[in-house]
Each structure stands twice: as structure tokens, then as C-alpha cells.
Amino acid sequence: MGTRTVIPFGPQHPVLPEPIHLDLVLEDEKVVEAIPKIGYVHRGFEKLVEKMDFNELVYVADRICGICAFIHSMAYCQGVEAVMSVEVPPRAEFLRTIWSELARLSSHLLWLGLMADAFGFESLFMQSFRIREKIVDMLEEMTGGRIILGVCRVGGVRRDVPNDALADIVRRVKDLGVEMHRLADVFLQDDSVKHRLVGVGVLIRDQAAELGCVGPMLRASGVSRDTRTLGYAAYGSVDFAPIVEKDGDSYARCAVRIRELFQSVDLVAQAASKIPGGEVGVKVSGYPEGEYHSRCEQPRGEVIHYVKGDGTRYLQRYRVRTPTFANIPALLRMLQGCELADVPVLVLTIDPCISCTER
Amino acid sequence: MSVFGMSRTIMRNLFSGPATRLYPTREKEPHRAARSRGRIEIDIEACIFCSACAKRCPTDAIIVSKTDKEWNIDRLRCCTCNACVEVCPKKCLAMGNRYTPPTVTKDKDIFRQPPRPPKEPETIPGA
Amino acid sequence: MNPREHQTIEEIPAAALLERVQKMRSEGWRLVHAACTRLVADQEVNYCFDRDGQSLDSPDSATLRGMHTLRVRLPMIDPELPSISSFYWPAFLYENEMHDLFGITVKGMAVDFHGHLYTTMVPTPYVTKEPDHGD
Numbered sequence: 015m016g017t018r019t020v021i022p023f024g025p026q027h028p029v030l031p032e033p034i035h036l037d038l039v040l041e042d043e044k045v046v047e048a049i050p051k052i053g054y055v056h057r058g059f060e061k062l063v064e065k066m067d068f069n070e071l072v073y074v075a076d077r078i079c080g081i082c083a084f085i086h087s088m089a090y091c092q093g094v095e096a097v098m099s100v101e102v103p104p105r106a107e108f109l110r111t112i113w114s115e116l117a118r119l120s121s122h123l124l125w126l127g128l129m130a131d132a133f134g135f136e137s138l139f140m141q142s143f144r145i146r147e148k149i150v151d152m153l154e155e156m157t158g159g160r161i162i163l164g165v166c167r168v169g170g171v172r173r174d175v176p177n178d179a180l181a182d183i184v185r186r187v188k189d190l191g192v193e194m195h196r197l198a199d200v201f202l203q204d205d206s207v208k209h210r211l212v213g214v215g216v217l218i219r220d221q222a223a224e225l226g227c228v229g230p231m232l233r234a235s236g237v238s239r240d241t242r243t244l245g246y247a248a249y250g251s252v253d254f255a256p257i258v259e260k261d262g263d264s265y266a267r268c269a270v271r272i273r274e275l276f277q278s279v280d281l282v283a284q285a286a287s288k289i290p291g292g293e294v295g296v297k298v299s300g301y302p303e304g305e306y307h308s309r310c311e312q313p314r315g316e317v318i319h320y321v322k323g324d325g326t327r328y329l330q331r332y333r334v335r336t337p338t339f340a341n342i343p344a345l346l347r348m349l350q351g352c353e354l355a356d357v358p359v360l361v362l363t364i365d366p367c368i369s370c371t372e373r
Numbered sequence: 374m375s376v377f378g379m380s381r382t383i384m385r386n387l388f389s390g391p392a393t394r395l396y397p398t399r400e401k402e403p404h405r406a407a408r409s410r411g412r413i414e415i416d417i418e419a420c421i422f423c424s425a426c427a428k429r430c431p432t433d434a435i436i437v438s439k440t441d442k443e444w445n446i447d448r449l450r451c452c453t454c455n456a457c458v459e460v461c462p463k464k465c466l467a468m469g470n471r472y473t474p475p476t477v478t479k480d481k482d483i484f485r486q487p488p489r490p491p492k493e494p495e496t497i498p499g500a
Numbered sequence: 501m502n503p504r505e506h507q508t509i510e511e512i513p514a515a516a517l518l519e520r521v522q523k524m525r526s527e528g529w530r531l532v533h534a535a536c537t538r539l540v541a542d543q544e545v546n547y548c549f550d551r552d553g554q555s556l557d558s559p560d561s562a563t564l565r566g567m568h569t570l571r572v573r574l575p576m577i578d579p580e581l582p583s584i585s586s587f588y589w590p591a592f593l594y595e596n597e598m599h600d601l602f603g604i605t606v607k608g609m610a611v612d613f614h615g616h617l618y619t620t621m622v623p624t625p626y627v628t629k630e631p632d633h634g635d
């Protein structure tokens with residue numbers, strides 16, 4: 015047994031896009047234990063419910079995260095709508111679905127790029143971002159925002175998109191699908207990529223479920239659980255099945271996310287073809303009283319927005335459990351026994367979003 | 374086996390132009406995103422200084438002074454949420470699709486309504 | 501459109517928590533999240549569980565049951581809870597959060613950060629600071 019060394023990893027680390035801090039206990043090159051420390055970017059924004067009324071809080075919910083912004087605001091709005099028994103017009107539900115899927119595309123492409131960066135494939139990173147840029151442009155055309163869309167509100171959405179513009183978006187997303195196939199080929203077939211991913215950080219099915227994993231982490235280990243199957247927004251009206259891989263290693267996680275890219279393209283097309291006409295928002299009056307756990311599937315997994323109102327303008331409690339929060343225990347397990355050089359890759363495979371985890 | 378997938382992409386990239394623009398020499402064509410939330414523009418002539426926008430603003434970026442006939446905005450606070458535009462009763466606010474240029478100081482943009490000729494209610498100054 | 505999820509809440513005394521959680525676990529529920537809420541004179545802790553039909557053995561079953569919440573009420577001063585991390589290991593993160601932000605002493609956590617998970621300027625800000633609505 016070699017001597018043990020503890021090295022601090024993060025919060026600022028060249029390979030990590032996110033400020034997670036881990037104390038790694040090493041024995042030679044092997045990690046024996048990892049102790050996380052979050053709280054580096056804790057913003058205490060759940061405390062902000064005391065200062066902002068429930069309508070204004072949407073703008074805050076939109077800014078919890080810089081990647082899955084839209085789905086946060088949507089989950090929040092769904093929570094308040096459930097508490098207040100507001101029925102959202104169907105057109106708004108479909109628009110929300112379309113925007114969530116485009117947000118998922120942009121997030122997964124970002125993740126693929128960062129992953130390529132983590133194993134040192136710089137030009138693949140550039141390729142991912144080149145495609146992502148076009149998705150972000152589409153979001154800007156439809157909503158006015160590139161990442162933080164700012165279009166959700168309690169009771170619907172704030173902007174409508176004409177049907178012909180939607181058809182144009184669908185056509186362009188499908189065109190991008192061709193480029194994504196080329197990108198996917200590199201990720202899934204290239205030997206140098208496989209070398210870094212196959213067999214790294216294996217989580218078997220039972221472990222993944224036991225550790226409370228969510229999202230692509232869980233599905234890569236063979237558990238078919240996807241919050242979208244609950245049918246929130248318009249997911250009940252489109253046809254899809256959760257994407258599952260068996261192996262539970264980093265390569266499988268990569269494969270799940272890549273296959274979800276194509277799934278999202280398909281969902282955007284389906285939703286755009288079925289979108290009904292009509293209003294995109296209803297007027298909401300009164301104050302929320304009651305509580306609800308709103309769940310949505312983010313690119314990183316299931317997110318919980320707990321909303322509790324006591325009949326005043328200000329919510330009593332707003333709590334966000336982000337998917338990364340649920341995936342951290344699994345990360346700690348995966349890190350035990352891995353090589354030091356694999357740590358960045360493993361941290362990235364959970365698709366960490368630390369800033370929203372610490373809120 | 375497959376290291377050529379990437380080489381094909383690289384070859385294609387070699388012969389197609391760059392995917393990026395040489396900002397700030399070349400800006401993005403604004404017509405691509407007419408809806409972009411760039412920055413708040415005000416038609417100060419039409420403003421009645423009712424403070425509705427300032428009250429509604431979630432970031433308190435707007436300060437309105439009725440006595441000085443002054444409307445100012447802290448561009449760095451503004452999160453371009455569009456709430457003020459929606460609430461303005463005179464429709465004198467608009468969301469422009471150009472971003473605020475980068476800045477090194479935290480100045481406020483101050484708009485003052487030129488004083489109108491007093492005691493002559495008939496002469497309405499042209500917008 | 502789609503009917504909303506059916507969410508149920510069951511209020512239990514703190515002493516019965518471990519027993520109930522063990523039962524939930526043996527029935528195959530997964531822990532979704534745990535969080536505290538500051539009420540006016542006391543606080544409550546919610547443990548949410550989900551067993552969504554697509555659970556481990558039946559990947560294609562479409563019966564979705566929504567969520568079930570176990571709720572424990574605690575006093576504002578010196579609240580104490582047993583840890584559920586012996587049944588659900590990942591619960592230690594939630595429990596450390598309860599300790600750091602709400603000042604709840606959780607006994608027997610699988611990983612105890614001793615108040616160093618979140619570093620806040622004011623200790624346990626969610627209970628020590630009165631809600632202040634500003635304007």
C-alpha cells in the first residue's frame with residue numbers, strides 16, 4: 015500500500031467548466047476517495063423568494079442555470095400553475111416543448127464539445143460548437159434570447175411563433191441533423207475517442223438506481239426512466255421512448271446523449287407538426303396557495319421545483335433540486351478506484367452544472 | 374479503425390470559410406434576429422414619467438424622476454426581460470435588437486425631456 | 501391537456517421516520533429529494549419518493565403514480581432528526597444541506613461535512629433571518 019496523498023481538485027481547474035471542488039485522496043495514481051465540497055458559488059437564491067413576487071421570480075428561475083435556463087423557468091411556471099390550477103393553452107404547451115427540445119440540443123452539443131475538450135480533442139470541440147451556434151441562433155430568432163430565453167411566464171408563454179417560421183425552424187434543424195450525424199460518427203467510432211471512454215467509470219444498473227442517478231447517467235446504465243414520459247407540457251402528445259444504453263460506462267453516457275440529439279430533432283418536428291392554433295397565454299389573477307413538486311426532464315436529468323405559497327404575493331418556499339445534485343453521489347462512487355487522469359472525464363460525464371446545484 | 378471520420382470533416386472545413394465572424398469589424402446581420410432582445414430604447418418625448426416601468430422592473434434598473442423629467446437606465450443591471458416594454462402605458466419603450474456596446478464604466482444612460490414651452494398648451498412639439 | 505401528477509403528503513412524527521422510510525425502501529420507492537421549509541413558528545422537512553411504474557423491473561409499464569411525500573414537523577429551536585442515509589445513501593447531501601442552511605442536527609449521516617458543505621456568511625440563513633419582503 016503506497017502512501018496517501020490528498021490533492022485538491024478545483025474549484026478552478028483548467029479542464030472543468032464548472033466550479034466543483036473535490037478533495038481527492040490518492041494512492042499513487044489511483045483515487046481511493048473523493049470528498050466533494052460544494053458551496054463555492056452558493057448564491058442563496060432560494061432566499062430571494064422573499065424579495066420577489068411569484069411573477070417576477072420567473073426571471074430568476076430563468077437565470078438559475080446558463081445552459082438549461084428555459085427548462086428551469088418552465089418547471090417553475092408549471093409548479094405555480096399547478097398550485098393556482100391554471101390551465102395553460104395548448105399552443106403554449108407545444109411551444110414550451112419545442113423550446114425545451116432545442117435547449118436540450120444546445121445543451122447536449124455543449125456537453126459533447128466540453129467532453130471532447132476534456133479528452134484533448136480540440137477540433138471536435140469546435141465542431142460541436144459550430145453546430146450548437148446554429149441552434150442558439152434559432153432560439154434567438156424565435157424568442158429573442160440565445161440561452162436565457164425569457165419567454166416563459168405563469169399562465170403561458172410571452173411570445174408566439176408563427177407556423178411558417180416554425181416550419182422553417184424544423185427544416186433547418188433537420189438539416190443540422192446531417193451535420194450531427196457526422197459529429198456522432200467521430201464520437202462513437204473514432205478509436206482515440208473510444209480509448210478514453212470505453213470502460214471508464216462503469217456504473218451497473220443496480221448501482222445507478224441505488225445512487226439515485228437521474229437523466230442520461232441513469233439511462234446509460236440501462237434504467238429506462240425519463241421524466242418526459244410523465245407527459246408534462248405537450249410530451250403526452252408526441253411519440254417517443256426513453257433512450258437506454260446497457261454498459262453504464264462513459265462511452266454509453268456519450269452514446270445516450272448523442273442519440274438524444276436525434277430524438278430531440280424528431281420531437282421538435284413532431285411538436286411543430288401537431289401544434290394547435292390559439293392563444294399562448296392566459297391571464298393569471300390571485301396568489302398561489304398550496305404546494306406542488308414540479309418535475310421536468312432537463313438535459314442533465316430530472317429537476318424538481320418545489321413551490322409552496324401561502325396566499326400572499328411572495329412564495330413561502332421555493333426549492334430547486336437540480337439533476338447534478340442527484341448525480342453527485344454517483345460521481346463519488348465512480349471516482350473511487352479510477353486513475354487520476356480519468357477524473358476530468360468522469361466529472362464531465364455527469365454533465366455537471368454546479369452553479370445551479372448550489373443555487 | 375475509424376480515424377477518417379474526422380479527417381473528412383477537417384478537409385471540408387479547410388475549403389469552406391470560417392464559421393465565425395471577425396467581431397467587431399463584422400457584426401451579425403441584424404435581420405437574422407429581428408426579435409433579439411438587445412437593449413431598451415426610449416422615445417423620451419412621449420414619456421409621461423408615470424414610473425410604471427421602474428416599478429415593474431425586476432432588477433430596479435430604471436429610475437424615473439417626474440420633477441426633473443428624467444428617465445435613466447443602468448444598462449448593466451438591465452436583464453432585458455422586456456417587462457418594462459410590456460407595461461408602459463404610452464408605448465414609448467421598445468426593445469431594440471442591437472446590444473449595448475461593451476463598456477468599461479458603469480454609467481447610466483440618462484434621457485431628459487427637453488422643457489416644453491410653458492403656458493401654451495396648443496403648441497405640441499413635434500415628436 | 502395531460503392531467504397533473506397525483507402528489508400525496510403524509511405527515512408523520514419524527515420518531516416514526518426511520519420506520520416509514522425503511523418501509524418505503526422495501527416497497528421499492530426511490531428518494532427524489534428532501535428539503536426543509538421554514539414556516540411561521542416551526543419548520544417542516546419533506547422527503548419525496550417516487551415509484552414511477554417504469555421502475556427497475558418493468559421498463560415499459562405506463563402506469564405513473566406520481567409522488568409521495570413524508571413530512572416531519574420540527575421545532576425552530578434545536579431541531580433534530582435521525583439520518584435516513586442508511587437506507588438511501590445519497591440522502592447525505594440533502595441532510596448536510598438541512599444542517600448547513602436550516603440548522604437541523606441530523607444524527608448518523610453517512611458522510612458528515614460538519615457544516616462545511618455550504619459556507620454562508622450567516623450560519624443557517626434560512627431560519628435565522630426573518631423573511632424580509634423589502635418594499
Ligand code: SF4
Pocket residue numbers: 415419420421422423424425426427437444460461462463464465466
Ligand atoms: S412606463 Fe413608459 S411612460 Fe411611464 S415612465 Fe416608463 S417609459 Fe415613461
Ligand code: SF4
Pocket residue numbers: 413426429430431432433434435446450451452453454455456457458
Ligand atoms: S428590460 Fe427588464 S430589466 Fe431591463 S429595464 Fe426593462 S424591466 Fe428592467
